Amino acid sequence: xxxxCMKNHPLNISEDIQPLSDFKRRTPEHVRRLGSSRRxxxxxxxxxxxxxxxxxxxxxxxxxQLRRMETEIARLAVAAGTR
Numbered sequence: 743x744x745x746x747c748m749k750n751h752p753l754n755i756s757e758d759i760q761p762l763s764d765f766k767r768r769t770p771e772h773v774r775r776l777g778s779s780r781r782x783x784x785x786x787x788x789x790x791x792x793x794x795x796x797x798x799x800x801x802x803x804x805x806x807q808l809r810r811m812e813t814e815i816a817r818l819a820v821a822a823g824t825r
Contacts, residue, residue: 752781759784762792776800 762785765772772795776783782796796804 753784754781758782759786759791761785762787765795 758779758781760772760783765783765785772783776795776797780797780800782794782800784791785793785795
């Protein structure tokens with residue numbers, strides 16, 4: 743499985759910040775867009791950020807990438823003698 747890096751799917755402020763009420767009204771459309779864009783969407787309540795939703799596979803890829811980075815940082819720390 744190829745992991746996509748978040749830098750390939752940055753947050754697009756004009757498209758990826760949506761009111762929660764709009765997400766509720768048009769859930770199927772938002773779910774399709776989440777799957778195709780692989781970008782997270784910030785949902786707002788009263789104009790303030792409240793939730794972040796993301797395609798499940800994109801989220802798993804992000805967790806996998808984080809785990810690899812943590813492993814590499816630990817390896818480099820051991821190699822540098824700091825652990």
